[in-house]
Amino acid sequence: MKKIVFIFSSLTVALLVLFQLSMYFYTTGELSIEIMMAIIALVFLGIGIYLNKKSLHKLPTTLTKVNLKKVDELGISKREYEVLIEVSKGLSNKEIAEKLFVTESTIKTHVSNVLVKLDSKRRTQAIQKAKELQILSS
Amino acid sequence: MKKIVFIFSSLTVALLVLFQLSMYFYTTGELSIEIMMAIIALVFLGIGIYLNKKSLHKLPTTLTKVNLKKVDELGISKREYEVLIEVSKGLSNKEIAEKLFVTESTIKTHVSNVLVKLDSKRRTQAIQKAKELQILSS
DNA sequence: AGCCATTTAGTACTTTAGTATGAATATCAA
DNA sequence: TTGATATTCATACTAAAGTACTAAATGGCT
Structure with missing residues (x-):
């Protein structure tokens, strides 16, 4: 339970940071909106892969762990x-x-x-x- | 190998579609940039999880394989x-x-x-x- | 102190597992 | 076809596993 809270908190923070960065670069004209979106897409693709790896790596350990x-x-x-x-x-x-x-x-x-x-x-x-x-x- | 090509093709298409949709709604003023980003983030989070599930589900079968x-x-x-x-x-x-x-x-x-x-x-x-x-x- | 679950141990018994041996088919390659 | 191996089955036996009780000692809990 604590882990889930931590993960979602981190996700929210990451999202906010990305938003702020995007907005900053967008207003200063240094970055196009397409590139911003691409960055967000890649970052969350990575987050998705990471989260899944974590959750799936628990299965073997829980399988060998005795109840x-x-x-x-x-x-x-x-x-x-x-x-x-x-x-x-x-x-x-x-x-x-x-x-x-x-x-x-x-x-x-x-x-x-x-x-x-x-x-x-x-x-x-x-x-x-x-x-x-x-x-x-x- | 064919699967990887297929997956990346699908990913590219999905990315383009999302871009076009975002741009359309953005120019018509029906959607804020934050919401667009959130949608992209969620979609790619899901894609990341899906991709990883596919690749990791192969491991347990090889581990339990008998000699x-x-x-x-x-x-x-x-x-x-x-x-x-x-x-x-x-x-x-x-x-x-x-x-x-x-x-x-x-x-x-x-x-x-x-x-x-x-x-x-x-x-x-x-x-x-x-x-x-x-x-x-x- | 009295109660309850656990741990220990026993007897007597039935059932299942495992050994040893021999032997009849079946299968498959040389 | 002829060996070699695998599969099948049997008998007779010993060993181990499991059941069904009974019962005593222990230790925690109220």
Whole structure:
């Protein structure tokens, strides 16, 4: 939101400056009206390209950025989410258990809970869904 | 290349039309010079955004493109690759079997072969590795 | 202190996944 | 036609994953 305000403020200022410059040169007879228009056209063409580049470059970053709010909305706890991440890395329950210093039985409980919360029947399906929901990166 | 010629031709035409219109309204006194400039600014802002959207929308498709050469290098057959894709979607062996009109036992064979070729012990690990090797998208 | 969600862990069980092996077709190039 | 490879399927097995409970300990919140 703040960025949008900033961008539009800058645009307005740029427009005003161009107007003033145009008027000055026009009244002094140093510049024809066609050239003024051409300058304005070019400047705003550039602004359009710049703005779009900014907005489109956000898409890849937002796609890889995880949505932690959704994790909460789905009722997935901190520990469950931790386990989900390890699952997505391709680790087995046993490996995850060793990595997180708990028993395999605990991991099974967590995974089972995550499956319910992600409405999945298998861990592979859960990974897929989690990535669709942008809970997991890439 | 043809597109670029077309785009620049269109741009030139648009510029000329705007100039003529501006001049007409200016001489008839129906439009102030500020409004003319504003219109030109907006039109070219839009053109800039449009042009950029066109050129940047090509990038994501190339980024998500899978490396089919690597599939071959790893010795993964066409059918095995097909199965791998379904595995990555989160389907069970049974579901894949039904989808590809073969028995579950066949899918097990394919999956087992893929696991060896991707040096993995589990299907989740295979999915992870396949994505690292850009064999599977995103 | 009492409540609630989280984390942990267990048992017993069913289901799915994966391995090993053998074997019958099919396909395709030499 | 004859190999080589791919695809299919089966059996028998082991391993891993997942379900359905129960339950204790923890920590934050009011």
